[in-house]
Amino acid sequence: MSVLPWVVAAWLFGVGVYGIATSRNYIHLIGCLSVCQSATYVLLLGIGYDWGAGPPIFYDHPPGTPAVDPIVQALVLTDIVVGATVSALLLAMALQVHKREGTLDPQEIKPLKGQ
């Protein structure tokens, strides 16, 4: 039973990779990349979780009461925000591809030729 969170993380990552490999549209591909990314959130938060511990915010309960690992939470927090802007960058690239090639299908696009 204690393996279940890691299996969920791996499953999320696998589903995302399957979507990327079989994608026929760049917008869909970027969405799949976000699914892959969310596997890391599950993994990180799962590693920091502690049965019976509270949130690592000592406002309602005094310092010293058991709390989950705050390091991984801080990592996930910044990861989500930075990941959102990286998705925006990728979407901007997809727009450029559509303008240049007239299609969003990764399998239709020819490799760039050297000058």
Added chain:
Amino acid sequence: MSPKLRPALLALAALAILPGFWRVACALPGFGSPVSPYGQAVNALLPEMRRVSNMVSAINFDVRGFDTIGEEFMLLAAVAGTVLLLRGGRGEDRADAGGRIGGRAIVPRADAVVLICRICGPFTFIFGVYVALHAMATPGGGFQGGVVIASSLLLIYLGEGYGRWRQLVREPVLDAVEGAGALLFVAAGLLPVFLGLRFLTNVLPFGTAKDMLSGGLMIVENAGVTLAVAGGFGTVLLEFMEETRATTSEVADPDDGRTGDRA
């Protein structure tokens, strides 16, 4: 590569990785019993050492403040890249009004949508500021607050239409907010250097725990992150919205879908 071969190769790769994954999953610490002494040390020591109650903020802005500078500049670089790509590919022949897809009927915005956006917009903005300000005491912080503030800008577009959005959300303002945020964070890091201490040493008075103004230098860093995130996300929203502008050759309606039944 043929589209049919692709999933087959993927399945083969998955089969090859699966035994390795299973070993790793079984070797990881059991769920619910963390082994990291680092996090528990932070929980035990930081409330007393820094007088803050939110450990996640304490890590982001104090213990691992240097990493957060790196993350903030990653955000800045991603936003700059988005802006460069979108502006570079967009011609100069754009009108100051939203574009239209030919043949699609113009549905006027419903009054209910306008009303809800006018009520929720300012509240969302204030909620973002509230989340950002209470970073040190309760769950919150500059990253979350900044995103909430930026999304409140989107409600202006939803409720008021493209013309008003362009009047209210100005690009130089967002650029200045984003840049000022990054500058503020770096300045907060350099302040101790000028006093002869190490980069990002917390030199300001810590204040009292559970107070909005506790944490010393962390308050300044949190403000910097709030500004940078709000400005950055606002810029991204604005640039994608600029993509929908009509070209000057098209006949555009400046009132943006609110003509007809409303005088």
